[in-house]
Amino acid sequence: MFGNLVKQRFFVILVLLVAMIFFFTFTQERFLTINNFTVILTSSSILWVASMGLTFVMIAGGFDLSVGSLLALSGIALGYFSNQLNLNLALAIFLTIAFGAIVGGLVNGFTIGKLGLSFLVVTLGSSTLFIGLTQFWSGTKTNAIKNANLQNLAYEKLFFIPNQVVVMILVYLILLYVQKYTLFGRDIYAIGGNVEAAKLSGINTSRILVMVYALAAGFAALAGVIQDARIGAASPQVGQNLIFTATAAVLLGGTSFSGGLGGVSGTVVGVLFLGVLQNGLSVAGVADYWQSIVTGIILIGAIALDLLQQKRRSSSARGTSE
Amino acid sequence: MLMSNENLSSAAIFQAVDVTKNYGGVKALRGVTLDIRPGEILGLCGENGSGKSTFLKIISGQIQPSSGALSLDGEAVIFKNPNDALKNGISAVTQERTLAPDLTVAENIYLSHLKPKSFFGIKWRDTHKQSEDILKKIGCELNTNSLVRDILPGQAQMVEIARAIIGKTRILILDEPTSSLTSYEVDKLFVALRNLAEEGVSIIFISHRLEEIYAICDRLAVLRDGNLVSAGMISEYSEKKLIHDMIGRDPSTLAKNENILGDDALLHVKNFSLVNKFEDVNISLNKGEILGLIGLVGAGHSELLESIFGLHNQRKGSLHIDGVDVRVRNPRDAMRSKIAFVPADRKNQGLVLGMSILENAMMASMSAKHRLARPRSKKTDQQVKTYSKDFNIVCSSIEAPVSSLSGGNQQKVLLTKWLSTDPSILLLDEPTRGVDVGAKSEIYRILLDQRDRGLSIIVSSSEIPELLTLCDRIVVMFRGKVVANLNRSIADESRIVQYAMGQLDEEVA
Numbered sequence: 001m002f003g004n005l006v007k008q009r010f011f012v013i014l015v016l017l018v019a020m021i022f023f024f025t026f027t028q029e030r031f032l033t034i035n036n037f038t039v040i041l042t043s044s045s046i047l048w049v050a051s052m053g054l055t056f057v058m059i060a061g062g063f064d065l066s067v068g069s070l071l072a073l074s075g076i077a078l079g080y081f082s083n084q085l086n087l088n089l090a091l092a093i094f095l096t097i098a099f100g101a102i103v104g105g106l107v108n109g110f111t112i113g114k115l116g117l118s119f120l121v122v123t124l125g126s127s128t129l130f131i132g133l134t135q136f137w138s139g140t141k142t143n144a145i146k147n148a149n150l151q152n153l154a155y156e157k158l159f160f161i162p163n164q165v166v167v168m169i170l171v172y173l174i175l176l177y178v179q180k181y182t183l184f185g186r187d188i189y190a191i192g193g194n195v196e197a198a199k200l201s202g203i204n205t206s207r208i209l210v211m212v213y214a215l216a217a218g219f220a221a222l223a224g225v226i227q228d229a230r231i232g233a234a235s236p237q238v239g240q241n242l243i244f245t246a247t248a249a250v251l252l253g254g255t256s257f258s259g260g261l262g263g264v265s266g267t268v269v270g271v272l273f274l275g276v277l278q279n280g281l282s283v284a285g286v287a288d289y290w291q292s293i294v295t296g297i298i299l300i301g302a303i304a305l306d307l308l309q310q311k312r313r314s315s316s317a318r319g320t321s322e
Numbered sequence: 323m324l325m326s327n328e329n330l331s332s333a334a335i336f337q338a339v340d341v342t343k344n345y346g347g348v349k350a351l352r353g354v355t356l357d358i359r360p361g362e363i364l365g366l367c368g369e370n371g372s373g374k375s376t377f378l379k380i381i382s383g384q385i386q387p388s389s390g391a392l393s394l395d396g397e398a399v400i401f402k403n404p405n406d407a408l409k410n411g412i413s414a415v416t417q418e419r420t421l422a423p424d425l426t427v428a429e430n431i432y433l434s435h436l437k438p439k440s441f442f443g444i445k446w447r448d449t450h451k452q453s454e455d456i457l458k459k460i461g462c463e464l465n466t467n468s469l470v471r472d473i474l475p476g477q478a479q480m481v482e483i484a485r486a487i488i489g490k491t492r493i494l495i496l497d498e499p500t501s502s503l504t505s506y507e508v509d510k511l512f513v514a515l516r517n518l519a520e521e522g523v524s525i526i527f528i529s530h531r532l533e534e535i536y537a538i539c540d541r542l543a544v545l546r547d548g549n550l551v552s553a554g555m556i557s558e559y560s561e562k563k564l565i566h567d568m569i570g571r572d573p574s575t576l577a578k579n580e581n582i583l584g585d586d587a588l589l590h591v592k593n594f595s596l597v598n599k600f601e602d603v604n605i606s607l608n609k610g611e612i613l614g615l616i617g618l619v620g621a622g623h624s625e626l627l628e629s630i631f632g633l634h635n636q637r638k639g640s641l642h643i644d645g646v647d648v649r650v651r652n653p654r655d656a657m658r659s660k661i662a663f664v665p666a667d668r669k670n671q672g673l674v675l676g677m678s679i680l681e682n683a684m685m686a687s688m689s690a691k692h693r694l695a696r697p698r699s700k701k702t703d704q705q706v707k708t709y710s711k712d713f714n715i716v717c718s719s720i721e722a723p724v725s726s727l728s729g730g731n732q733q734k735v736l737l738t739k740w741l742s743t744d745p746s747i748l749l750l751d752e753p754t755r756g757v758d759v760g761a762k763s764e765i766y767r768i769l770l771d772q773r774d775r776g777l778s779i780i781v782s783s784s785e786i787p788e789l790l791t792l793c794d795r796i797v798v799m800f801r802g803k804v805v806a807n808l809n810r811s812i813a814d815e816s817r818i819v820q821y822a823m824g825q826l827d828e829e830v831a
Contacts, residue, residue: 184693186681193674200631200671201739202657202689260676 009254010266013302017273024280031283038162044275045164046071046223046230048268051246052175053219055267058250059179060212061192061259064108065123067220068242069130072235074100074224076138079234082147089149097221103130104217105210113209127243134236142235145228154229164226171219175264188212192259248299249274256306273298335360335524336381336412336493341390343376343548350376352548353390358493363515363525365539365556369568369819371785373548374528378495381526382414383407408434411492415482415499417619421470428453428466431485456484459517461510475502475598480511487518494518495526500534501620512538530618532561532823544568561825569815588778589747591630594639599625600802603639607747607778612769614793615782618822622802624666627749627782631663632656643747657689662745664736666752666782668729672736675725679717680706682724683738709738714764730761737768748772748779754788766791786815800824 005011024031050067057064077099081092107126111117145151158166179185187208190198199205227238253270255262278291334357343351351373358364368374379385381392383401392399394410401407404414421430428446431453438448453466462480470478479502486494496515500508515525515538529535535542536556543553544567551567559567587606594603600622607613617623629637632650640647643659650656656663665671673682680698683706688697706720713734717727724735733753740748753769754762769792773779783789789796796813798806798821806821 181696182694183688183691183697186677186697187693189677190674190681190685193676194670196671197674198685200633200653200663200665201685202654203685204654204689208693260674 008266009262009306010252010269012305013252013254013266013273014269016298017269017276020273020276020280024276024283028280028283031280036279036283038165040272040275040279041168042162042164043279044271045168046226047242047245047249047274048168048271049171049226050220050223050242051249051267051271052171052264053216054246055250055253055255055262055264056175056179056188056212057216058255058257059192059259059262060188060209061195062112062119062209062212063123063257064104064213064216065120065243066104066108066127066130067216067246068239069127069134070100070104070217070220071224071227071239071242072134072237073103073130073137074221075228075234075238076134076236077221078225078228079143079145080137082145082150083143089147089153093225096225097218100221100224101214101218104220105214108217109210109213112213113206116206138234138236140236142233142237144233148232150229151232154226164230167222167226171222172264172268179263184208184211189260192261194260245274248295252299252302254306256303333359335395337393338377338381339391339393341377341380341387341392343373343380343385344388349548351380351387354545354548354550356543356550356553358524358526359541360524361519361522362540363519363527363538365535365542366526366528366545367535367542367564367568368545371547372545372568374545375497376548377545378414378416378497378526378528381407381493382412382495384414408489411490412495413486413489413491413493414495414497415479415486416497417501419478419482421478421481423471424469426467426469427457427464427473427481430470430481431456431466431488433485435485435488452488453484456488457481460484460487460514476504476507479503480507483511487523491523493524493526495528497528498530498619499527500529500531501618508534530823532564532825535564536561546570565816565819569819571816588644589630590642591626592640592642594626594629594637594641596622596625596629596634596637598802599634600799603799603802603804605797605804605807607780609778610773610776611795612773612779612781612793614789614796615780615799616784616786616789616796616818616822617799620801621799621822623782623797623799624751626799627663627751627780628665630656630780631661631749654689657686657743660744660746662686662740662743662748664733664740664748664750664753666755668732668736668756673724673732676723678721679710679715679724679727679735680720682735683709683720683742686739687743705742706738709742713738713768728758728761730757730764733757733761733765734768737765741772746778748777749782750779751782752784753781754783754785786818789813789818790815798822 005014030036050071054064054067074096078092078096081087081095082089087095107129108123111122112119153163156163187198187203190201190203191205191208195205224239228234249270250262250267251270252273253262253266253268255266274295277294281291336358338354338356340353340355341351342349342353354373354377366374366377376385380387383404383406386402392401399410422433425433428450432449438445438452450466457464457466457480460480460483462477462484464473464477464480470481473481479499483496483499499511503511515527519525527535527539539556541553541555542559542564544551544564546568588609589607591603591605595601603626605613615623615627625634628634630641630650632652632655635651641650642648648659650659650661653663669675674685680703684698684702703720710717710720715727715731715734715738717731724732727735754765757765769779769781781789781792790813794810796808796810796818797804798808798818800822801824805824808817
């Protein structure tokens with residue numbers, strides 16, 4: 001079990017995370033409390049959910065810059081379904097997630113997977129497009145969601161566990177299952193590792209890519225639902241920096257831009273790392289900007305370390321194949 | 323050595339003395355001594371693997387010799403990289419395209435040279451004027467403002483040559499320069515080469531086509547198995563002697579071609595054409611037969627194989643399996659028709675290197691399953707284990723990454739991957755490229771064994787001995803056409819070489 005953990009790509013960050021928890025525990029007496037850990041988890045919920053979908057996209061060798069703006073657009077959609085259409089809350093939430101998945105699948109997935117356009121160009125464009133649509137639909141105003149049950153949903157508990165944390169755990173377990181125990185999950189690794197070989201093996205690579213972008217968008221929409229629930233309103237201003245934080249979490253977790261590597265467990269470690277860092281520093285009363293500075297340094301350091309490991313691995317692999 | 327004295331002339335501008343090159347334990351060159359004289363066109367002949375390209379890479383600075391010396395104008399030189407060779411006036415046009423498709427012809431010609439400049443920057447008008455002049459010099463009329471993306475392959479070849487002679491070139495190396503040219507373009511190129519030679523430029527010319535060698539070369543050097551077998555003026559070489567020196571035996575006399583197109587063929591390729599690759603190809607494959615496909619670089623045999631698997635969408639013609647016209651437009655269509663394909667490029671097309679042996683081995687047979695199905699089961703594990711044992715795949719476990727395996731074992735994983743789809747037709751492109759001798763014979767055993775169990779196989783290979791070992795029948799292609807369809811009983815190395823070089827042409831039924 002432990003030996004397996006050492007081999008994981010996120011192992012170094014996991015060690016740093018544990019070290020950081022120890023450090024804050026010994027220096028800040030208000031850090032190690034159940035209450036504070038609940039805060040760490042719930043305040044990471046949006047990042048957690050959005051990063052999970054992005055992880056799949058990056059394993060497949062792609063990227064999705066539109067995650068944050070789709071979150072905002074879905075949040076507005078939920079407000080519309082709930083306030084204007086007066087739908088039952090469960091149905092409104094379901095429709096919001098379906099809306100996000102369909103929009104992402106069509107705008108990003110279809111153009112990238114079927115038409116073969118560059119994912120950077122497409123998602124840069126769609127990200128701007130979604131921001132514009134969000135502003136248009138909301139009239140640039142934040143609108144309270146009248147159904148009070150939504151906000152209750154965010155703060156109620158299921159057997160002492162906050163609902164947000166329940167959602168986080170469910171999302172992780174489902175995606176972990178998909179990643180490990182379904183052909184779809186393995187296809188994503190095959191496409192990210194060698195799209196040509198995947199295609200020649202009879203895998204419908206374009207369809208898988210459409211689904212991957214739809215899935216990432218669906219989880220961005222779920223993050224949008226959580227966002228609305230937390231503040232009890234649909235705001236066009238949310239999600240603006242999400243893509244940077246989410247990318248940092250995914251990269252810290254060992255999923256790389258080159259594709260074919262990593263996984264959702266690593267992303268969990270990455271998200272927790274960022275959450276604990278932010279919380280620990282604010283408990284210690286350190287200015288906000290130190291979080292950015294520390295995150296930036298560790299991110300670059302982690303990726304440099306990964307590159308070194310890769311170089312060593314590939315040179316030893318070459319040694320065996322010659 | 324007696325031969326070295328003959329091969330060295332006092333008039334030589336360049337000499338290679340006793341040059342060897344070892345790759346690990348493999349001796350690619352074994353003491354080659356050769357000179358290059360001013361203003362001559364020297365033809366370098368030899369089969370694939372004879373050491374030609376190694377020799378070229380050494381004199382153009384791409385690799386360094388293991389031992390031996392090079393000298394230019396009587397002074398010893400060491401080329402650490404292609405730039406060193408270039409500075410000494412040695413430039414090479416290799417078979418790989420090195421043009422930037424989105425730059426203009428003129429920019430490409432001046433890519434590695436200084437463009438005409440003034441205080442105000444690059445003088446574009448002069449750049450274009452001089453590019454045009456140099457192209458005219460080699461008999462090519464081309465708008466230097468065109469993007470390389472938009473010009474024809476033959477014109478691109480001329481741009482490569484133009485770039486190679488723009489500096490103070492003393493030795494020009496041309497590796498298969500004519501493979502993408504039309505015969506009209508070849509004629510113009512030859513006139514241009516002749517003119518260059520008269521200006522004192524020495525040219526090393528490589529071609530698989532004997533008629534071109536006889537048309538342009540002054541002198542020949544023949545390599546075989548890393549040795550310089552012979553060298554001399556072109557007049558000393560009859561075609562028979564040249565082929566004899568290249569393959570080490572006498573060319574065979576012609577025997578009547580047996581017509582072996584079976585009526586009960588499993589697979590019929592009818593009127594297959596693909597622009598610039600092959601034209602009007604008809605072949606058939608019988609049940610339980612291994613058919614060999616061979617041709618020189620650019621003969622179209624590789625693309626033909628890929629087309630059968632549905633890889634080239636623009637191909638014309640029809641494919642019949644068991645008499646039924648099947649539509650094969652992509653790999654999935656092909657797999658539904660029970661066709662399997664082991665590509666030539668194991669690392670880029672065959673395997674996902676980061677994934678396990680198990681996952682690579684099951685990738686193709688799982689591709690038709692529902693995507694939410696589980697990727698592995700006891701049954702699949704057992705299946706892969708059985709193959710791994712039968713094929714003697716040397717690995718720590720079937721869960722080890724496929725990148726940890728040697729080339730031969732990787733190739734066996736690829737065979738497992740495709741045989742586990744239970745195909746009725748197996749296509750293989752270069753099935754033993756980069757594979758050691760032991761694994762090679764194991765792969766041959768597997769293929770022959772599968773054939774005996776009724777699998778129909780097409781093997782495309784550049785190694786004649788491989789095809790002679792494996793095949794029941796060999797189809798030879800030349801410039802996109804089938805030129806021979808030889809039963810194993812009448813096929814031998816020299817006949818295949820002659821057909822592949824376009825020396826013999828028979829109507830094939």
